Amino acid sequence: MAEVIVVENEDAAGELVAGAIRELITARPEAVLGLATGSTPLPVYRAFARSLAARPLDVSRVRGFSLDEYVGLPDGHRESYRAVISRDVVAPLGLTPGRIRVPSGDPAGLPTAGADYEQAIVDAGGVDLQLLGIGRTGHLGFNEPGSSFASLTRVKTLTPQTRADNARFFDSPAEVPIHCITQGLGTIMRARHLVLLAFGHGKATAIAAAVEGPVTSSQPGSAIQLHPHVTVVVDEAAAGRLTNLDYFRYAWANKPAWQGI
Ligand code: F6R
Numbered sequence: 001m002a003e004v005i006v007v008e009n010e011d012a013a014g015e016l017v018a019g020a021i022r023e024l025i026t027a028r029p030e031a032v033l034g035l036a037t038g039s040t041p042l043p044v045y046r047a048f049a050r051s052l053a054a055r056p057l058d059v060s061r062v063r064g065f066s067l068d069e070y071v072g073l074p075d076g077h078r079e080s081y082r083a084v085i086s087r088d089v090v091a092p093l094g095l096t097p098g099r100i101r102v103p104s105g106d107p108a109g110l111p112t113a114g115a116d117y118e119q120a121i122v123d124a125g126g127v128d129l130q131l132l133g134i135g136r137t138g139h140l141g142f143n144e145p146g147s148s149f150a151s152l153t154r155v156k157t158l159t160p161q162t163r164a165d166n167a168r169f170f171d172s173p174a175e176v177p178i179h180c181i182t183q184g185l186g187t188i189m190r191a192r193h194l195v196l197l198a199f200g201h202g203k204a205t206a207i208a209a210a211v212e213g214p215v216t217s218s219q220p221g222s223a224i225q226l227h228p229h230v231t232v233v234v235d236e237a238a239a240g241r242l243t244n245l246d247y248f249r250y251a252w253a254n255k256p257a258w259q260g261i
Contacts, residue, residue: 001211001225001244002196002210002211002224002225002227002230002231002232003230003231003232003248003251003252003261004211004232004234004239004242004244004245004248004252005231005232005233005234005248005252005261006234006235006236006239006245006248006249006252007233007234007235008235008236009235010043010199010235011043011047013043013044013197013199013233013234013235014042014043014044014045014046014047014048015047016233016261017044017047017131017195017197017233017261018044018047018048018050018051019051020129020195020231020260020261021033021044021048021129022048022051022057023260024128024129025057025059025062026057028128029058029059029061029062030061030062030063031062031063031128031129032062032063032064032065032121032124032125032126032127032128033062033063033064033065033127033128033129033130033131034064034065034066034067034127034129034130034131034132034188034191035064035065035066035067035085035089035100035131036066036067036130036131036132036133036141037066037067037068037081037084037085037088038133038166039133040133040134040197040198040199041131041133041197042088044131044197045088045089045092045093046092048093049092049093052093052094059093059094059095060094060095060096061096061099062095062096062099063099063100063101063124064085064089064090064095064099064100064101065100065101065117065120065121065124065127065183066081066082066085066100066101066102066103067132067141067142067182067183067188068081068103068141068142068180068181068182068183069081069082069102069103069104069105069180069181069182070105070176070177070179070180071105071107071110071155071177071179071180071181072105072107072177072179073105073177079169079170080105081102081105082102082105085100085102086100101117101120103117103153103181103182103183104116104117104181105177105180105181110155110181113153113181114152114153114154114155114181115152115153117153117181117183118152118153118187121187121190126190126191126192127190127191127192128191128192128193129191129192129193129195130188130191130193130194130195131195131197132188132194132195132196132197133196133197133198134196134198134203134206134207134210134221135161135162135165135206136161136162136165136202136203136205136206137159137161137162137206138206138209138210138218138219138220138221138222139159139162139220139221140185140188140196140220140221140223140224141182141183141184141185141187141188142156142158142162142180142182143156143182143184143185143188143220144156144157144158144159144162144220145159145217145218145219145220146217146218147184147185147217147220148184148185148186148217149185149186149189149217149223149226150184150185150186151184151185151186151187152183152184152186152187153181153182153183153184153187154181154182154184155179155180155181156179156180156181156182157178157179158176158177158178158179158180163176163178185220185223188223189223189226189227192229193229193230193231194224194227194229194230194231195230195231195233195261196210196221196224196230196231196232196233197232197233197234198232198233198234198235198238199234199235199237199238200235200237200238201237201238201240203234203237203238204237204238204239204240204241205241206219206221207221207232207234207238207239207241207242208241208242208243209221209222210222210224210225210232211224211225211232211242212242212243212244231261
């Protein structure tokens with residue numbers, strides 16, 4: 001069963017997860033981070049930036065692999081995940097730009113982009129800690145319902161629901177690309193530690209399905225049940241549909257401090 005930690009708010013989630021990232025990099029300066037985009041991981045990046053400002057740490061050797069990218073956005077589009085990662089992660093944390101990768105959504109390179117990306121992750125020694133959000137469709141990365149648990153980085157079609165959910169980042173819903181390139185569920189499952197965050201009532205159904213529902217590709221988030229080290233960090237609203245909530249609170253309250261998350 002995944003560990004579920006219910007926190008008071010997004011800031012508390014950010015502090016908790018940023019602390020774990022700090023510990024990882026302190027122990028392993030060449031740590032490989034799995035980066036996510038969207039709104040959910042922002043409190044983590046902000047908390048880690050605050051932590052670095054208060055107590056400097058050498059992050060110059062950290063490597064990073066982002067989960068996904070839209071296909072076909074013009075080069076430099078401010079909502080391309082390459083631009084978002086550079087603006088929200090690389091710059092504020094002071095990471096080394098050449099060590100942070102985002103899959104290429106350039107239509108010309110798509111036939112080989114997935115295999116290249118997989119090889120780069122393998123060459124880096126695999127991902128140590130993978131940050132994840134979850135879509136209202138239950139997607140991890142952009143692996144929409146039906147995605148194989150064995151899938152690797154490849155092109156996928158976004159559901160109308162996901163395009164509507166992400167329209168808030170664009171000038172008009174029609175501007176949200178239909179296609180994306182995303183790490184597969186199989187890629188994500190190779191990371192050594194998965195940290196899934198979710199906030200708000202809109203994520204409660206997807207979180208319950210991921211943590212407690214049947215393991216099924218119809219709920220891509222449920223793949224986490226097959227992973228040996230998963231931490232799910234949620235606020236009360238996103239935790240609202242969990243059946244075993246009392247047990248999760250009890251386990252967290254009694255967790256030996258040395259175990260970390
Ligand atoms: C983003 C990603 C997606 C998002 C998910 C939730 O890189 O892979 O799975 O995590 O769509 O998005 P937000 O956080 O904006 O609710």
